[in-house]
Amino acid sequence: MPEQTSTTVTEGRVRRVPRYGVFLVMGGALGVLTAAILTLTFDGIAEPSEIGVTYSQSQVFGFLMLYCAAGGVMLGAIVALILDKTVGRRTHTVTMTTEKVIEQPDAA
Incomplete structure (x- = not known):
């Protein structure tokens, strides 16, 4: 089977x-x-709230987790954006070679 190849060379930024x-x-x-x-x-x-309600430790954890987890996700996003702006400035130029092989069917 004869094969035909075509090669293209391009440059890209990474x-x-x-x-x-x-x-x-x-x-x-x-x-x-x-x-x-x-x-x-x-x-x-140990201390009741202003309206006289006492919360269990698991309820307090649940309330705090709602706010702290959301704040942590926001803080993580801000850190990722700052890193993207500082580290993302450094780009490298690379040479990419693409090879395409086309198989020709036999004429027999």
């Missing part, structure tokens, strides 16, 4: 970008860890 998903997940995990530390550090069960 730049590194951070993986945003990793930064968002790590920020959320940091927020949950912060909520756990705050829950265990401050004892709000």
Whole structure:
């Protein structure tokens, strides 16, 4: 079988970008860890609230987790955007070679 090949050479620019998903997940995990530390550090069960309601430790953790996890995700996104702007400025020019092989059917 005779083969026919065509080769094209092009130049392209490559730049590194951070993986945003990793930064968002790590920020959320940091927020949950912060909520756990705050829950265990401050004892709000001994003092009733202004309206006379006492919250359990798991309720306090849930409330804090809502705010801390959202804040952690936002903080992770901001860090990723800052890294994208600083690290993303460095680009490299690379040469890309593309080869296309076309097989010719036999004439027999």
